[in-house]
Amino acid sequence: MKRLLGTALAFAVLAPSAQAATTGSLTLTVTAKADRALDARGVTLGTTGKVSRSGRTLSLPLSAGDAKSLRTAGGFRLRAKRRSITLTAPRLELGTNPRVTAVLGGKRSTLFTLAVAPNQTAAGVSLERTGATLGAAAARTIARKLKVRALPRSSFATVAAAASFGAPAPTAPQPAPTGPCVTTTAGGTPPTPGTTEPPVKARPAGARTVTGATLTWRVRESFIRYIAAGEGTTPSRGAAGTAPESLEGAPPLVYAFTFPFAEGWCDPATGAARIAFTGTVAFRYQQHTIDLVVNDPEVELDGPASRVIFRMTGSDGTAGGNKRAVVETLDVSKATVTGGGNAFAYERIPGAIPPGAASSLFAGYYLPGEPFGSVSISFNTE
Incomplete structure (x- = not known):
C-alpha cells in the first residue's frame, strides 16, 4: 500500500x-x-x-x-x-x-x-x-x-x-449545596450580551432566598449634567434620588437613585446571586429627543458575568421598546465587599457600557467598555 x-x-x-x-x-x-x-x-x-x-x-x-x-x-x-x-x-x-x-x-x-x-x-x-x-x-x-x-x-x-x-449510566443524585451564601469577586472580561432580550438568570438548586436588599445606582456624572441641561431626571414608582451633590462647579444635582426590593436569591456553592427591584427613573431632554426611561432593575452578581438589567421604555429618539436589556456590566473584583453568614454588601461596584452594545441606549452616548457610574448593593438571606 x-x-x-x-x-x-x-x-x-x-x-x-x-x-x-x-x-x-x-x-x-x-x-x-x-x-x-x-x-x-x-x-x-x-x-x-x-x-x-x-x-x-x-x-x-x-x-x-x-x-x-x-x-x-x-x-x-x-x-x-x-x-x-x-x-x-x-x-x-x-x-x-x-x-x-x-x-x-x-x-x-x-x-x-x-x-x-x-x-x-x-x-x-x-x-x-x-x-x-x-x-x-x-x-x-x-x-x-x-x-x-x-x-x-x-x-x-x-x-x-x-x-x-x-x-x-445512572448517576447518584447530588445533594444541594448547604450553608450560607458566599461572595463573588472574580475579575475578568465580561461576556458580550446577546442581541435578544436576556433570559432571567436561573435559580440553581440549593440557592438561598434573599429576604431584603438595598440598591443605589449611581449614574455617570457627565450624563447627569448633560440631562440636567434639559428636563433632567424624574424617579417614580418607589425609586428615589439621593441627596443632591455639587461637583466640578455644577449646581447641586442628584447623581444616584435607590429602588425598592422585590425578590432574589444567592447560591452558597458559587456566590452567584440575582436580586430584583422595582421603580422607575426617567431621563428627559426634549430638545434633543431624549425620553429615556429605565424600570425594575435586576442585579446579577456572578464574577465577570455580573451586570445590571433594566426594562427599557421611553419615546422619541430613545424609545426602549418595553424590553429588558443589559445596561451595564459590573466589575465586582474592584468593589469593596463585606459580610458573611446572612448579610452581604458590595460597595461602589464599577459599571461600564456592555461590550458589543451597539443596540444599548446608553451606547448611543458612550462606547462599549466606557465607565458608567457604579452600583452599591447589600442584601440579607434567610
Missing part, C-alpha cells in the same frame, strides 16, 4: 448530556491527492489501538460520547525516515463548530474541518461521507516534526460516521 494518512470518518453518534454507552465508528479516508503528497514526502502511516485499515481508509471504533464530542479508541502514527509523530485520542467535536481533533505534539488541535456538519438526534449522530480539510496548525506541526514540506490542506480526506448511544 502506498504511503498514506488514511482519513474518512464513518460514524453515527448522538451525544447525550450524560456519558452513555456508545457504539459505532469514525472512518477517515485519505484522498488520492493527499496519498500522492504523502508518498512524495516519504511519509508512512501506522495505527495504534483498535484502529482497522483497508487501503486508504481508517476505521476508529467509538469508545464514549456525550453532547460535546465522540471519543475513539485508537490513533495513528506518521513516520518520515527516523522521525515520527503520533496523533492520539481522535475526537469528533459536535455542537456549533463540528470538526475532528486529536492530541498532536502534546496539544489538542483541529485535525480536520468538515464540509458538512453531522446530523444529531436523540438516538445518535450520523454523517454522510463529506470532504475534510487538514487544519492549518496540524499541517504546520506535522511538517515541522517530520521535517518535510508542508502538506496540502484542501481535499485531504473524506469523513463519514455512524454511531448510536445506549442509555446513560
Whole structure:
C-alpha cells in the first residue's frame, strides 16, 4: 500500500448530556491527492489501538460520547525516515463548530474541518461521507516534526460516521449545596450580551432566598449634567434620588437613585446571586429627543458575568421598546465587599457600557467598555 494518512470518518453518534454507552465508528479516508503528497514526502502511516485499515481508509471504533464530542479508541502514527509523530485520542467535536481533533505534539488541535456538519438526534449522530480539510496548525506541526514540506490542506480526506448511544449510566443524585451564601469577586472580561432580550438568570438548586436588599445606582456624572441641561431626571414608582451633590462647579444635582426590593436569591456553592427591584427613573431632554426611561432593575452578581438589567421604555429618539436589556456590566473584583453568614454588601461596584452594545441606549452616548457610574448593593438571606 502506498504511503498514506488514511482519513474518512464513518460514524453515527448522538451525544447525550450524560456519558452513555456508545457504539459505532469514525472512518477517515485519505484522498488520492493527499496519498500522492504523502508518498512524495516519504511519509508512512501506522495505527495504534483498535484502529482497522483497508487501503486508504481508517476505521476508529467509538469508545464514549456525550453532547460535546465522540471519543475513539485508537490513533495513528506518521513516520518520515527516523522521525515520527503520533496523533492520539481522535475526537469528533459536535455542537456549533463540528470538526475532528486529536492530541498532536502534546496539544489538542483541529485535525480536520468538515464540509458538512453531522446530523444529531436523540438516538445518535450520523454523517454522510463529506470532504475534510487538514487544519492549518496540524499541517504546520506535522511538517515541522517530520521535517518535510508542508502538506496540502484542501481535499485531504473524506469523513463519514455512524454511531448510536445506549442509555446513560445512572448517576447518584447530588445533594444541594448547604450553608450560607458566599461572595463573588472574580475579575475578568465580561461576556458580550446577546442581541435578544436576556433570559432571567436561573435559580440553581440549593440557592438561598434573599429576604431584603438595598440598591443605589449611581449614574455617570457627565450624563447627569448633560440631562440636567434639559428636563433632567424624574424617579417614580418607589425609586428615589439621593441627596443632591455639587461637583466640578455644577449646581447641586442628584447623581444616584435607590429602588425598592422585590425578590432574589444567592447560591452558597458559587456566590452567584440575582436580586430584583422595582421603580422607575426617567431621563428627559426634549430638545434633543431624549425620553429615556429605565424600570425594575435586576442585579446579577456572578464574577465577570455580573451586570445590571433594566426594562427599557421611553419615546422619541430613545424609545426602549418595553424590553429588558443589559445596561451595564459590573466589575465586582474592584468593589469593596463585606459580610458573611446572612448579610452581604458590595460597595461602589464599577459599571461600564456592555461590550458589543451597539443596540444599548446608553451606547448611543458612550462606547462599549466606557465607565458608567457604579452600583452599591447589600442584601440579607434567610
